[in-house]
Amino acid sequence: METAELAALDREVLWHPFTQQLGWSEEAAPIIARAEGATLFDTDGNAYIDGVSSLWCNVHGHRHPAIDAAIRAQLDRVAHTTMLGLSHPPAIELARRLRDLAPAGLTRVFYSDSGSTAVEIAVKMAFQWWAQRGEPARTRFVCLENAYHGDTLGSVSVGGIDLFHSRYRPLLFDALRVAAGDAEALERTLARHGAEVAAVIVEPLVQGAAGMLLQPPGYLRAVRELCDRHGVLLICDEVATGFGRTGRMFACEHEQVSPDLMCVAKGLTGGYLPLAATLATEAIHDGFLGAHADYRTFFHGHTYTGNPLACAAALATLELFDSERTLEMLQPKIVLLERELAARVAPLEAVAEIRQRGFMVGIELAGFDPALRTGHRVTLAARRRGAIVRPLGDVVVLMPPLSIAPEQLRRLVEITAGAIAQATAGAT
Ligand code: PLP
Numbered sequence: 001m002e003t004a005e006l007a008a009l010d011r012e013v014l015w016h017p018f019t020q021q022l023g024w025s026e027e028a029a030p031i032i033a034r035a036e037g038a039t040l041f042d043t044d045g046n047a048y049i050d051g052v053s054s055l056w057c058n059v060h061g062h063r064h065p066a067i068d069a070a071i072r073a074q075l076d077r078v079a080h081t082t083m084l085g086l087s088h089p090p091a092i093e094l095a096r097r098l099r100d101l102a103p104a105g106l107t108r109v110f111y112s113d114s115g116s117t118a119v120e121i122a123v124k125m126a127f128q129w130w131a132q133r134g135e136p137a138r139t140r141f142v143c144l145e146n147a148y149h150g151d152t153l154g155s156v157s158v159g160g161i162d163l164f165h166s167r168y169r170p171l172l173f174d175a176l177r178v179a180a181g182d183a184e185a186l187e188r189t190l191a192r193h194g195a196e197v198a199a200v201i202v203e204p205l206v207q208g209a210a211g212m213l214l215q216p217p218g219y220l221r222a223v224r225e226l227c228d229r230h231g232v233l234l235i236c237d238e239v240a241t242g243f244g245r246t247g248r249m250f251a252c253e254h255e256q257v258s259p260d261l262m263c264v265a266k267g268l269t270g271g272y273l274p275l276a277a278t279l280a281t282e283a284i285h286d287g288f289l290g291a292h293a294d295y296r297t298f299f300h301g302h303t304y305t306g307n308p309l310a311c312a313a314a315l316a317t318l319e320l321f322d323s324e325r326t327l328e329m330l331q332p333k334i335v336l337l338e339r340e341l342a343a344r345v346a347p348l349e350a351v352a353e354i355r356q357r358g359f360m361v362g363i364e365l366a367g368f369d370p371a372l373r374t375g376h377r378v379t380l381a382a383r384r385r386g387a388i389v390r391p392l393g394d395v396v397v398l399m400p401p402l403s404i405a406p407e408q409l410r411r412l413v414e415i416t417a418g419a420i421a422q423a424t425a426g427a428t
Pocket residue numbers: 114115116117119148149150151203208209237238239240241265266
């Protein structure tokens with residue numbers, strides 16, 4: 001099919017995520033036909049730098065030969081089998097790899113298929129664990145203001161972005177919300193409600209979907225200590241920060257924190273296939289042991305839980321961190337990104353603040369009427385210049401694949417600066 005025909009059909013039959021369909025037809029969004037490394041190509045052959053890692057998940061680039069080969073090899077064995085009553089080699093091997101990589105104490109791996117479900121599972125596990133320990137009053141969750149943990153009802157319940165979440169409030173359970181980055185606020189909430197609290201859930205170090213809001217150094221460590229002091233569980237949602245995004249394998253490592261439950265997804269398969277995991281301590285796992293008649297089983301699972309193709313992709317992705325020394329190679333690129341942003345983006349009049357942690361960047365534009373959709377217009381301008389970036393309101397997000405070449409990284413920042421200047425010209 002020709003591009004025009006595909007575009008017409010897209011408008012006729014598709015309903016896009018997080019998209020106001022009424023404006024969609026005017027956007028003339030590229031239709032991506034193929035990709036290579038950090039570059040996407042549309043059906044007309046135009047190239048774009050994948051500036052948001054295909055929604056924060058691509059790690060080693062598109063069509064990496066090792067990941068492609070691992071998926072093909074698994075395809076020759078079995079594409080899918082259930083984990084209800086069965087097991088398979090990639091799921092077993094990947095679980096061991098995750099256990100060995102994860103912060104100390106996270107010894108059990110429960111698979112699912114998206115960041116949202118990994119969070120949903122952590123919340124249900126924490127709730128059930130307390131009930132089975134004989135403390136059924138611990139039913140509440142403490143979460144951070146502006147948190148984003150996904151779109152299922154449980155993960156929305158512990159979310160705090162009104163634009164996305166307030167519509168569904170009547171369907172949600174009531175969580176306790178505290179200001180992010182403020183350990184004293186958490187302390188007060190736990191002092192008051194501690195006995196009702198099952199767990200505190202945080203995005204460690206960076207609140208991504210809120211616009212790359214950074215937490216002060218020491219905050220995560222303080223959260224861990226407060227959870228310990230009040231005897232509540234800590235859930236770290238590493239869906240966005242995991243697998244090298246912040247410069248370490250997991251964000252928790254920056255503050256030597258081991259949570260009781262940890263959620264991973266996105267980068268787990270290198271951005272190839274949907275797979276997620278909720279990692280739990282042995283103590284949490286053991287709280288679900290009992291005779292069948294005790295009904296302590298964790299009654300949760302999805303059809304594609306632990307899909308073999310996805311597990312094979314994840315194993316290859318994790319191996320590449322060693323063979324390509326991904327985290328070591330990343331460090332100078334983090335510095336380069338910081339330098340380029342300071343030189344090209346920070347001086348722009350429309351830019352109020354640049355927030356960076358590793359390869360997670362939020363460029364906050366300030367002083368614009370939200371109705372102007374300035375962030376959105378920046379992304380359209382960037383697209384015309386050859387880069388895909390995404391706005392979160394008036395925050396322009398950059399999250400390139402960890403494997404991006406330094407030259408392409410420079411070009412991404414150059415395009416972004418040009419797009420901001422163009423989209424805001426005469427408006428400040
Ligand atoms: N948790 C965090 C911190 C996220 O950033 C996201 C997605 O952006 C999610 C959970 C939800 O993941 P998914 O979109 O795979 O359901």
